[in-house]
Each structure stands twice: as structure tokens, then as C-alpha cells.
Amino acid sequence: MTKGAKLLCGTLAASLLAAAPLAAQERAVALQAQQGLSITLYQDDLALVHDNRWVPLVQGENRLAIAGVSDRLIGGSLALQAEEEGLRILEQSLLPADLTPHELLRRAVGQQVRLVTQDEEGGERSEAATLLSMAAGPVLRVGERIEIDPPGRIVLLDLPEGLHAEPQLGMAVQTESDGPQELAFAYLTRGLSWEADYVATLDAEEDRLMLEGWATLANDTQAPYRRAHLRLVAGSVAQSGPEVAPRSMMLQARAESAVAFDSMPAPEAASDRYLFDTGREVDLLPGERKRVGLFRQEGVAVERSYRFEGLVTAGGQERRGPVSAGLHLTFTNEGEPARPLPAGTLRVYEPVAEGPSLFAGETRISHTPVGGELALRLGEAFDVTATTRQTAFERLSDSSYETAGEVTIRNAKTEEVTVEVAGQLPQGARILEESAPHEAESVQRPVWTLSVPAEGETTLTYRVRVNR
Template sequence: MASLTTMFGRNARFLRRRAALAITAAAVLAASALPAAAQEARLTAEGREALALTIYEQDLALVSEQRRVNLAAGESQLAIEDVSNLLRPETVLLSAPGLRVLEQSFVADLLTPQRLLEASLGKTVRLIRTHPETGADTVFDAEVLSLAGGLVLRVDGQIEISPPGRIAFAELPPGLRSEPALLARLASQTAGEQALQLAYLTSGLSWRADYVARLNEADDTLDLQALATLTNGTRSDFPAADLRLVAGQVNQSVRPRMMARQEMEAAMPQAMAVPADVARAPQSASDRYVYSVALPVTLLRGETKQVPLMSAAGVKVTREYRFDGLAVGNPNIEEIGPVSAALVMELENSADLGLGAPLPSGVVRIYGPGPGGQPLFLGEDRMAQTSEGETARLSLGRAFDVTARATRTAFERLSQRSYETGQRIVVKNAKAEAVEVLVGGTLPQGWSMLEESAAHEKESANRIVWRLQVPAGGEAEVSYRIRVSN
């Protein structure tokens, strides 16, 4: 019986060894049969063949690029590096002939000392201490117990809080990278080099228009230059990019909407086009205007850069001296002023007058001729988006030598709901030349003009204005009486 038991025991051990060998052999065969996805291929910016940026005014940009990649037939795992750290994964579009995307993910878990420690919680690391006199290093095995409020290690059987020394790691924890990467599991029909098209939306890139204008001696024309101020708030460099700037607002909820696949695919061939040697005229697209910068632009991480957008010479302008708020129908106001005239400059956006292109909104800084031929800063104002055929109005501040005062001359209460009131407005001009001045204000509802010394113009139902010619070193006045019935 004992021999039978011994025999059965030997057979059992034999069978267990055979089973273990079979499991090991199966594991080896399974490992050899793993798809190429287990071997990750890196695709860096060195494989980039073309790059285009379409930047919006709202902290949003479309990045379109083409990279050369060598893929094996079947499945492969690709790590696309040198992408924006603010990439929006739900907007990524990868495409190439004969290529199918099985899955994709964005990894922005970057390698930092804190993340190394967090990945080592409950694990053993090496703690290196250097003797202060001999300089010799002593290495201890240390278990990372906690990072809450500070580093807690178990060293040589003792718990230490924020222990002295250097911490060394035998290997990097999986998933941590020095730079963000887009991971993609792909299925390719053929092996060899392919042109991979990549497009995605990202935050961190924006632009605005800034204008510089120089007035001529006669103050009737100016030379206007528009500059695009680009800002790169990402941790990525965008070298030699074909640049397009979109003027106009795109609808956003919490985050910018995901761009439709057809829209992104349509954008990419245009983005890959070779830029012209001269600036291209803005193109209308979906109720917005797209401005293409003539030459490739390099935009480095954290950089703010200006590039020319458009220019126009000899643009005709008109200067206006204006008093708003002097004409009032409030009987409680006895006197207003003296106040200085607002200096307003108008330029009509038409080809006949030197412009004739849609102007994106931006700040216009105006310089004029100063003493000794040196330029003099006259003022700045934000110009609203100005389509072709519209007029832009820019406020340059107040005129020092053109002033006005308004005095109430009459008031009569007719009933609880009606009254009559009048004003006299005197404008003085201390300049050496005559000027035209606009004097106006907003009157109460239910007003009617009873008498006036000069005919007024209506700018709206309740806004009126008088045009007065004021001689050099002289003055001009207007008086009126209105009835208000409510």
C-alpha cells in the first residue's frame, strides 16, 4: 500500500510538473503571439512634415499637421509626442490611407517628483544618506507610507517623517511621461512609411488685432497698419507653422464644441497648402473671416509675438468735435460746464477711401506729427469689428481749446404732466483755425421743439444735435425751447 501511495505521489508530482511546463509553454506562445500593440513606437516632432495653426480669438486653436510614420502591418501602438499639453482629447482626428484607429487616449500625467512618490505609495524605494565628514553614501531600503502633509517612510524598522537624504527609484512607474503624448492603437493594412494626418483642438492659443495709425499734417488721411498679436500659453513649440487667424466668435458652452469630422478634414488640406509670398485677402467662411499670414510663423511656448496682418495708406478720415449731454430737458439742471469737446475720428471702411477689407476688432493707437517732426501719441480706442462699408468711430480724448457751457434760460410748469424749458449753449474756440462742432443730447420722451435759433438734426427719436461753425478765437451759440408732455 505504501508503494502504491508512493507511486501515486510521484505520478501526481509528475503531472503537476507537466501542467506547470504546459502553462509556461502556453504563456511563451501567447507572448510570442501578442500583437505589435505591445511594442510602443514613438512619433516625435522630427517626423513632422507640415504644420498649420488656425487660431481663434477665444483661447482656442485648431492644430493640423502631417507626420511621417513607419508602421507594421496589423496592429501597432503609437505614442505621438510633441503635442499641446492643453489638447482636447475628444476632438482628435487621426487618419491615413488604409489605417484604422482602434482606440486612442491622451496621457498628460507628467513625470514630477510628487507623481513619482505618489506612484510609489506602499512600495519600497532607496534612501541614500551621505556622511557629512567622509562623504560616503549609505543606502537604505525605505517603504513609502504616506504623502499627506509630508513624506512618511519606514526606514530600518522605524517610522520617519520628512527624513533626510535622497530618494532613488529603481525604475519609472508605468504611465508617467516627461511630455504629454497621444496614444493610439492602430490597425494598418500595409507595412511601411505612411503620411499620418493629425488634427485637434487645443486651448492656450489666442490672437488679437492691434492697430497703429499715423495721421498726416492735414489730419485728413492716415496710414493704418494692423498687427496680429499671438499668444502661446501652452508648453509646446509650433515651428514654421502655416498660420490662419479667425475673426469672429464661435459658440462655446462649458468647452468649445467638438469640431465635426467633416469640418476638420476640410480644414486640413487648406492648412497644408504652401503659403504665398504676399499677404492673402481675408476669406469669408461661415459668417466669419479668415486671415492667412503670408509667411510661416514660429510660435514658441510661453511666447507673445506680433506679425503683420494688413496695411493701408492714405485712408481718409474726418475729425469731429462733439459735445454730448449738453442739451437736456431736466428742469432741475441750471448749468452744465464748462466742458471740453470730445475728439472723435471717423474712418469709413470702403475701397474708395483707402480700406475696403473687413477689420477685426482691436485697439487702434493713433500718432500724429508733433513738434520738431517727432511723432506725438494722440490717443487710443477700441474699434469694434468693422465690415466693409461701415464706419468706425474712435474717441481720442478731449480737445483742450474747444469748450462749451449750457445754461437754463426758461422753465414753466404747465400741469402735473407737462412743462416747458429752454437752454442757451455757448461754444468757445481758442484754436487758430475755425472748427465745426456738434452739440447735442438726449431729451425726455414726449418732447416737442417750440423754438430754436438753428435747425437741429435727429440722431434717434430722443437724441438731437446741432452743427455749429465756430470761428478761430471766437464763439458760437444755440438756444432752444421745448415742451415735455408725459
């Protein structure tokens, strides 16, 4: 856009109504007139679209019907720019896709049509008729009779003006000169969004993983976006409330496609959010789901751990039978190639000695800044189990008591393992005795880290006093 471009802002009504048929001088502005397109996708069903069109105009008033805009455009969000200072916006409206059988017949009320039916021999018979009403279905005068919802089909002799096969942006502009001009307009829309997905391939022998970041794009509008410069925003923005989409159509998703992986530039911090400029142009068609590769990070150091939750308690309840340890994977988002990780789903795959990799588990991660730690629970360990039992309970008063217990951990593996035992204690609890020192994740969550020998077992004992 020229540096001296004049910003012309207009407001669409909060509920966009179908406009009346435009005059005959309406000029269609097709997608072929598009000079540039940019879409900025947010993670909460929102997108900002910047669209540039090259439009031939004549002096005076011009009526434009701009094709290829979202049918879920948010009322009041439209802003336009024009190169010429003499250009002025008079009207704006969202024109629905109204080239439908019912609308065609409604426009033809009072006009001559043809009623085509089948005769007794299977041939077609065509009769001149007048369409009298479409209030509750077609009513026709055919010769001397009145036909109500007649069999057969009604054939129109003329195509009514002002109907549109797809949603369009209607605009009336006033200009002081003839010639083509570039119009740049921006709008917010529902139905366009993205979410983050991560694929981690674990090298258990080296205690490292390879992490790939992907963006899954979704287009649930009727508008095709071709060769669109793609930007992604991680984080939420304030919105006043849900917008009712005018005559929107939620399309079934096409088969998911994927764009070849290519690392993008580092994200840019913007208003406590992160802007990821992919530096690429994409096609995102109605109903399409598309995955775009964002980055690949090699050699991320990880720690594999086994963890039991809630075996150490002071509530007097005892678990029956052995329980399996949770298998956890922990790594820190740090190092030179690290970047902020938007919230999304992380899936872990682990190679095996023979055959393809195995799916090891998945978890939902929150927004993770550089330097943040991710702890992933991948499932249960088959060979590391534990049993627990209460060994003592003594009531000291109406408001205090002591309890003791033990947790026995068994390791069926042929190598030593390190196991974490995380307790869950009530308020007012204090550990009096323990067979191994603990660390406090919080006031009520002690964690013991124990070594369990190969094909052996280790027992943790403890005593707790609770003052209510």
C-alpha cells in the same frame, strides 16, 4: 494627404484621464516626424490644429505616443486620417506630463532605493532602503528601522516605464502591413487665440491717416508650434461651454515679439465670418505673445471734429463751469485696399513739428465691414470749451412742461472750428425753437453743427416742450 485617404474619426472621453503605462512596444512619435502643421486661430480662446506625422508601423497592433500636442486639447474633437485603408484606430487617450518626482516615487513603492543623508562631518552617507508607501509622504524601511519622511534624498535605481516628460497623444492602431505611413490628425484646443490691433498715424495737415493692421497671437499651452501655417478667423463660433483643461499649465508670457510687416491676401468670407489666410509660417512657443503684420492702408481720408455730449437737455439740470469738447476722428472703411476689420483696439499717433510722434488716443472698435464708418474719440480738446445754462422753465400741466436753454461755445484757436453739439432729450420731447437747424441721429438725439470763429464764440439757443 493622398486623395483616397480614409477618414478615421474617434472620440476622446469628455474628461481625459491619465492612461495606464503602455506596454514596452510603445513607439514615441517626436516632433521631428512632423511633415506639416497648420493652426487656425479664433478670437475667443480657441484654435483648430492640423498635424501631419510620418510614422513607421509594423503589422498588427502598434502603440504610439505622439509628442507636441496641446495639453488643453478639447475632448471629443480629435479626428484622424491615414493613407492605408488597412489602418484602424483602437484607442486614443491624452497622456499627461507625469515624469515628476512624486510620480517617480509612487511607481517605486515596494522597490529597493537608496537613502542619501549627510553625516556629522558634512559628508554623504548612502543606505539601502525599501520604499514602503507614498500615501501621505515617503515611508522607508532602512535596515531595522522605519523612516517617515526622512531627511536627505531618495535615489531610484531604475526609471519606471510609461512616464512622459511632456503631454502626449496616446494611440493604439492596428495595421495589416509593415512600413511608414503618414498620419494626419486635427483637434480643437483652448489656450491658442488671437486679437486684432490697429495703428493709425495721422497726417493732420492732409486730413489723412496711414492704417496698419496687426494680429497678436497667444499660446497659453505647453505645446510648441513651429513652422505652422497660420490662418485667422474673425467672428465668434458657437461653443457648448467651457472645457476643463486636464493638468494644464498657464505659463508666464515671454517677451512680446513681432514679425516683419507684410500685407496678406484679402480675407475670405466663410459661414458669416472671415478667414484670413496669412500665407506665412510662424513659430508660436509655449507662453509666447507674437505680433504679425496683416496689412497697411495708405491715404485714408479722415474728418477731425469737436463734439459736446449732453449739453442740450430737457430735464431741468444745469452743468456748472466750462467743459471741453471731445476730439473725434471719423473715417470710412472703403476704397480699393479696404478690407473687413475684425474687432480690436485702434491706437492713433500724431506727428508733431519737432521730435517723435505723440500718442493721440485709443478706442475699441467692433467688427467693421467694408463700407462701415469708424468714429474714434481721442480725448478732450484744450482750446474748445462750452458753458450751458437754463434760461426758462414753465410747467404747463401735470404731464407737460417747456424749458429753454443756451449753449455758448468758445474757441481759443487761431482758426475757425466746426463743433457738433449732441443733445439728449427724454421721450415725448419736441423742439419748438432753435437758433440753428439740427439733424436727428435718433428720435431723442438731436445734433447741431456750428461754426465757431477764431478766438471767438457762438451761442446755440433752444426751447423744448415735453409731454409725458
